[in-house]
Amino acid sequence: MSRKSISLYLIIASISFLSGCWSQKELNELAIISATSIDKNEEGQYVKTIQLINPSNVAGGLQGGGGGQSPAVTVYSVTGDSVLEAHFNASSKISRKLYHAHANLIVFSEEVAQEDGIEDVLDAFERDPEIRPTARVVIAHNTKAGDLLKSLTAVDKIPAEKVNGTLEFTEQYRGTNLEVTLQDVIKTLTSEGKEPVISGFSIKGDIEQGKKMDNILKSEQDTTLETDGLAIFKEGKLIDWYQEDMAKGVIWILDKIKQTDVELDRDGKKNAIVYNVIRQKTEVSADTKHDMPTITINVRAEGDIREVRTSINLKDPKVILELEKELEEKIKKLLEDTVMRTQQNKTDIFGFGEEVHRSNPEKWKKLKSDWNDNYFSNLNVEVKVEAFVRRSGLRTNSYFSEMKDK
Amino acid sequence: MERAKISAYQLLVLIFLFEIGTAILVPLAIEAKQDAWLAVLIGLVGGCCLFWIYHSLYSYYPDIPLTEYMQRILGSVLGKVLAFFYVLYFMYITARVLRDFGEMLIIAFYPETPLFAMNVLMVLVVVYTIRKGIEVIARTGELLFIIMMLIGISTIVLIIISGIIETSNLEPLLEKGLKPVIKTVFTQTLFFPFGEVIVFAMILPYLNQASKAMKAGLLGLGLSGLVIALIMAMNISVLGVNLISRSHFPFLSTIQTIEFAGFLQRLDIIFMLSTVIAGFFKISLYFYASLIGTANLFNIKNSAQLAYPLGLILLILSITIASNFSEHVYEGLQIVPLYVHLPFQVIIPGLLLIIAFFKNRKEQRKRNS
Known part of the structure; x- marks a missing residue:
């Protein structure tokens, strides 16, 4: 084949293919x-x-x-x-x-x-x-x-x-x-x-x-x-x-919470203080030393106080520490309730099983066939929460304090 | 053999692109589950050992390719028969890679296009390049290597910043011990992709500085091995083992998972570019090896003449080797490594090296005495 005929052949081939996509x-x-x-x-x-x-x-x-x-x-x-x-x-x-x-x-x-x-x-x-x-x-x-x-x-x-x-x-x-x-x-x-x-x-x-x-x-x-x-x-x-809090609990344990709010009661007033979580990190770990694995959920939340409807002295670091303790209790309860209801439902939506698998593959082999119905629902789950109040917006104490002093 | 020279850097680049070839696209070594990346790295070590064998043979016969020096080592008749089998081997693997390439594009992007149309286009480009010779392939390699690197780095950056990596997917490490990993190495990763570097036993004689062959070869292999292992680890951490073992092209799924800033998504084009570039080099180099092997065996002076007829054979072969994709993959993973790659990549070159060693020692003694 001469050079010309080859290029002719190539050109003809290109015409049929390059004119557009097939379909x-x-x-x-x-x-x-x-x-x-x-x-x-x-x-x-x-x-x-x-x-x-x-x-x-x-x-x-x-x-x-x-x-x-x-x-x-x-x-x-x-x-x-x-x-x-x-x-x-x-x-x-x-x-x-x-x-x-x-x-x-x-x-x-x-x-x-x-x-x-x-x-x-x-x-x-x-x-x-x-x-x-x-x-x-x-x-x-x-x-x-x-x-x-x-x-x-x-x-x-x-x-x-x-x-x-x-x-x-x-x-x-x-x-x-x-x-x-x-x-x-x-x-x-x-x-x-x-x-x-x-x-x-x-x-x-x-x-x-x-x-x-x-x-x-x-x-x-x-x-x-x-x-x-x-x-x-x-x-x-x-x-x-x-719904609502229960759903929030699930998303919290899955470590997908980006921002959310937590309400605290104060001086007999419901939801008097609103805490806004700005960032948080939740880690789930499994302890597989004993027969029955233990799951630990570690939460570390940081955020601000964004609404106050009571007279509380936010300038006092001790009060802030007190608030942090209360927040920790509140979040802990939220997560524990969620875990309990899910254990009653007998379905491991949190991926605790995956965690056991990762930390102890041998043990997981024995547990996996009956995980949801038996082991997951009887798991011992421990929730540890650390909450930090960092700031309180543009104001320190609420005007409620002034009104009370009057 | 044509009169051409390539530099050590070009050799490195060609080895890199060749090894990356189809290896980054398929679920490589997924039998080792989450330790697939480890199986790749161990396979890389084995691949380096194989390269040492090919390099030692090359240092005995620095001017002629594999198919010719096996005739010197084994004698004319046996050597010619074996060389013929090697040509067949290279042709078959070329056809396999071409088929992989065509199927990949059809499954992912062109569901209504016939396989024939896909393969014709690729064969035309390959034949054209081959006719221009190894120097042109090498220079194309230099250019496309940079493009591949840019694509690769931007992909990795995008995957990291879109936050889809879950390193926990890589745990537990060595769940069932080292055994499944080693088994995967010896049934897969050692031969595919690392053992395939035997193609360069046909290309090494073109190197302009023989002394740099070892260094360039090992660097190319090492770099490609690291990249493949990294991509496998990334696939596993993004998709999880289950999803990978169910997909034909995990890297495509990984790229499809990228969602960044609301508009950087569906970046399938990245996958397509790397498929076409890497696939092109793998097919070209395999095809080139079978071409010079044939020319050498039948004493054809101008090997470029063979490009069209062999290209036609390649095209037909690629379509007829399997009637469906499952068959093609099954053969590729279960049959080819043990019954085709093992003898052609390990056993025969190993025996050749032993014979060449004794032959050369004898000749040296003769010369000394």
């Missing part, structure tokens, strides 16, 4: 999914609900007109005997290729999680290269998963964004919810000695009303999406919901 799709041929959810209907089929973004209605603002007239998302529900079949059945309703790579939220219904167990539906999501392993997973509490996607939201026009944003900020400032990704769920499901926890979300208000544009044209929405508890799993099945 290229233009933007106007794609249906960009923002969230998906899985329910089950009466016949036992899976119902997959898909929330699609209407790009022209999200933009709004500068383009004028567009936004505000019609919803930013469109929702379709499809059924199928398997998750994937439902996905393919969607093609009979949607004119574009479903594009998953931007979907950042997966919602499972309480029903699926309670009855079949969440592991039944996860594989299709994990296997697909288009779906993000970092997509957030939530459980729809007291509502169908599909309905959660149908409700329109203000501020964040795309409901999926609103759900994710809410999760992120409650985790950061309140510590009662947790951002859990698809990958996290599967990791804890397969891990020996740790069970998953997933945040719950629910609809407050009328579901039908939430679907209408009217809902977001008001200053106060009739129907809103709110975080609602923490779903506790055992062997893939949802068995309990933790």
Whole structure:
């Protein structure tokens, strides 16, 4: 072959391959999914609900007109005997290729999680290269998963964004919810000695009303999406919901608390002093010397006093020390209550088993088969808390002190 | 053999890229569970020993490649038969790596593209480069080495600052003792990727300073071994052992886990770039070895002529060696190391070295007397 014929051959080959990607799709041929959810209907089929973004209605603002007239998302529900079949059945309703790579939220219904167990539906999501392993997973509490996607939201026009944003900020400032990704769920499901926890979300208000544009044209929405508890799993099945303090306790032991508040009673007044945890570190360790392992939870919290509704002398270091002691007791009780309830539920959501495994693999081999039901629920768990009050905001004593002196 | 020279630095770079090749992409040594990184490091030590064997052979015959000096050592007939088997071996492994590469891109990024299209594109690039000779490959290596380093360092920094590393996943260390680790070394990491450095027994004669071969080789091997061990340790600490043993490409999952500052996410392109760059070098160098082996065996003066026909064979071979990916991986992990790599990388070169040693001593005595 001469040089010319070779280059000709190369050019021809390039033309056929370089003109574009093999299965290229233009933007106007794609249906960009923002969230998906899985329910089950009466016949036992899976119902997959898909929330699609209407790009022209999200933009709004500068383009004028567009936004505000019609919803930013469109929702379709499809059924199928398997998750994937439902996905393919969607093609009979949607004119574009479903594009998953931007979907950042997966919602499972309480029903699926309670009855079949969440592991039944996860594989299709994990296997697909288009779906993000970092997509957030939530459980729809007291509502169908599909309905959660149908409700329109203000501020964040795309409901999926609103759900994710809410999760992120409650985790950061309140510590009662947790951002859990698809990958996290599967990791804890397969891990020996740790069970998953997933945040719950629910609809407050009328579901039908939430679907209408009217809902977001008001200053106060009739129907809103709110975080609602923490779903506790055992062997893939949802068995309990933790709310408020109990949920906070779980997240504290998992060392995921970033900021939160702790209230103290004082002089007979309830919640008179509010302590704001700014940073904390929780370490779980296992002592496996004896027959029955002992778990120690070490908490070290730092923070400020941010609200005082009583006359207390915050200038006195001794008072601060006193407060610290009280805080330690309070946090300790919170964590102990959480551990006790979880031991009654017989599911090791804290990963104590993993800790035993790490510190004594030999012993773990004997314990693991009966860990949740027998050993975990009878574990001796010790909680040690160190709390530090560092500052008290812009003021020292509260004006309550002055008013009392008058 | 073509008339070409590469420098010691270029050799180091080529060994590095070659070793990194597919090794950072697959769940290497995951049979050793959380101690996979340790199995890689021990495998590296073994790999250095193997490199010493190849280097000793090279120092007896510094001007000719493996397939030629085995004819001098074993005599023409036996040597030629063995050299032919070596050419087949290199071809087969080239096809395997090409298949790995194609499957990887299809599974992760192009689910609807046929394997043939993937492989054709790669073969065209490889054939083109090979026709330009080893010097061009080496210079490309120098350039892409820097790019790979930049990609690697930025990936590691991103993984660390996005806070997804959980070092507790690496514990307990040596849960079941050293035995499973050693077993993994001798069934996998010693041969793949470190033993594969035998390809350089074909390329060492091009080195312009023979005295630096050992140093460059060991440095290249050592650097690549450390990087592979680091990446395995990082995969384990980010994903955990269970997830890795269920995935084809753990490094891809690790990269997908990165979420930094709300916008640095889905960095799959990093994985794709390193796949294509490292895959390209592994395929090119293996292919080059089989090419000069063939040319040498059949006395073909201009080895570049062989690039197209061999490329075609390579393409067809890569598609026909396995009918599905599971079969391909099974063969790669269970059959190839023990029945193919072990004899070609360890036993035969070891025997060659022993024979060469006695032969040379005899000749030296003759000369002395």
